[in-house]
Amino acid sequence: MAIDIRNLSFSRQILPAIAVVGLVLAAIFILTGQPDREVDEPDTSPPSVPGSLANEARVAGSGVVEPSSELVQVGSALSGLVTGLYVQPGDRVSEGQTLFTVDDRQARAQLREAEAAIGEARAAIAEAQSAQATASSQLALYRNVSDPAAVSRSEVIRAEGEARAAGERLQLARARLSAAQARASSARTEVGRLTITAPIAGEILAVNIRKGEYVSTMGGGGSQPFIEMGQTQPMHVRIDIDEQQAPRLALGKPATVSPRGAAEQQVEAAFVRAEPLVVPKRSLTNSAAERVDVRVLQVIYELPASAVGENGTFRVGQQVDAFIPAKKGQ
Helix, strand or coil: CCCCHHHCCHHHHHHHHHHHHHHHHHHHHHHHCCCCCCCCCCCCECCCCCHHHCCCCEEEEEEEEEECCCCEEECCCCCEEEEEECCCCCCEECCCCEEEEECCHHHHHHHHHHHHHHHHHHHHHHHHHHHHHHHHHHHHHHHCCCCHHHCCHHHHHHHHHHHHHHHHHHHHHHHHHHHHHHHHHHHHHHHHHCEEECCCCEEEEEECCCCCCEECCCCCCCCCCCEEEECCCCEEEEEEEECCCHHHECCCCCEEEEECCECCCCEEEEEEEECCCCEECCCCCCCCCCCCCCEEEEEEEECCHHHCCCCCCCCCCCEEEEEEEECCCC
16 A cells, blocks of 8 residues: 555654654663673772771771881982982992982082192192291391391391291191182082982882983972882881870780781781871871871881782882771770
């Protein structure tokens, strides 16, 4: 049966057909666009209380792994171009070992000028001493003449003046030597300040400069330190305890520590000390329920040697969760 297009009605035939097609397409879109409702295991495990503290009073806290010496940020006393970089992250250095050098050509030029002035001043001293000896001998000769008429008074006065002048030239030469030695000492100090050495023995944790870069002592508060290092044998963890929970803490007891997101990897850390000053909380965990307008007691614990190092669980700067026994009855 043929359809007569001239007899089709838009409102009674075409519009309902378009509505039906739209409904079918909408149903297909909804069915194919449904999110995956399958339940997956979480990638990280939340903090869990160890079995030994499961039924006992405890205090929980979060913290950060740090070197036992705390983090040492190495800078430069003087600005300049980095001419030598002798360490990289992971290196172990001894106290006084050179880390990097800053361009010292100007300071060494000043040192050479001062050393030349020292040589010149010493030569002037020798000349002045010789002139003073000659003038003193001549004056002594005049004064020891038995016949006063043999030497005129003017000759004696001239000899006395030459002796005084020779003494003054000697004093001036010695003053110039002292000044040159002071300039040389200052130049050596500048050369030494342009060679940056390790303040302690430890491990290089970060190097934020490169050879050929210009380092400035005028960096802002957000600028990175040139080199970060510390003693990583042993390693410490700094735990923040909420000031409201601090009175409940049993100081001296070991803490159970686990890396953030790996609650099954628990180790026992030994108590080291509690900081005497309660400070505003600075180490944030990025948790939605975290309180930031709070002051904390910082407690330091030492991680076991088996848990640190190249094959260990903990690294410097890593966040951890900790559970510490509370005082009895609290």
